[in-house]
Amino acid sequence: MKIAIFLFDKFTALDVVGPYEVLSRLPDSQIYLVGLDKRDYMDTYGLKIVADYSINDISETDILLIPGGFGIDNLLTNQKVIEWIQKINNSTKWTVSVCSGSLLLAQAGLLDGKNCTTHWRRKEQLKNYPVTIQNERYVQDGKIITSAGVSAGIDMALYLTSKIIGDKGAKMIQLGIEYDPRPPFEYASPD
């Protein structure tokens, strides 16, 4: 199972590492951190993750993951990135996003006519595309799964894992990362 995770400047670190921590535990998974260039990418607050591959190195994958972050807006007009996403999507079994990463999928036309979601702060922006936005933690439409903001990528990745190796395997990974979340506060809706 080949898994490509796209990195860019000002990505959100947990958008990458939440799903990564789940998907990297899939049997026989190989993870590819991929950037426009092969170099370090810095998130919004200063953490740097290494992209060992450039988009020129990776033309097919089983799973493509697009994280979100403030840097996503700069990519929406980057034709090289858009074309890479369109091309690699032809090879995927699953194309998934976290948070504002869905905007990049939308810009590439991959969400046209589809159900999807994004971070609550990005819903207005996503409405500019021909999509149906749902207020869910993650939304599957065919082979595409989009997630709500940041931490939702963990829930999405566990769901995706269950689709690939079944519920039992996904539950074992949930146990491995001791994912029995107990937020100290009740979640207050943005409304």
Next chain:
Amino acid sequence: MKIAIFLFDKFTALDVVGPYEVLSRLPDSQIYLVGLDKRDYMDTYGLKIVADYSINDISETDILLIPGGFGIDNLLTNQKVIEWIQKINNSTKWTVSVCSGSLLLAQAGLLDGKNCTTHWRRKEQLKNYPVTIQNERYVQDGKIITSAGVSAGIDMALYLTSKIIGDKGAKMIQLGIEYDPRPPFEYASPD
């Protein structure tokens, strides 16, 4: 607020990035990724995070975070690391750990006589130290907070945030990372 996060080979990525995503949003926070040497560190499954600082560069901090991972065992006999943790702990307002990171705090003597926790797979190992282990998501004892496995670091960091900037600020960060967790499966206890 100076926050030092310790990196080592075979750390667990979510142990670092879960709390990082919360703590980096504290007002006026400066994050320092610190390794024994100044270089990239690879987690268990191949993701590399850059340590821009070596332990020689950082001798004091407000918050010290020790993540866990399979690599923790190699550090338990590393006198240079143990001495750095003992020394820097003298300067901290908060010393915290995620998952098996508590073993390193225990080895440094910082948990002697204290209440603490760790990943469920590491509890037997932690019993070798003079500590009282509690079955909680995170345990505060004075300025030390230890967390259960991997994903528990997010809950711990939100709790710590509430101690530093109050509940309202912590709730805003929880909203920012849309932390309204909905695991697709009920958590099955390791028992």
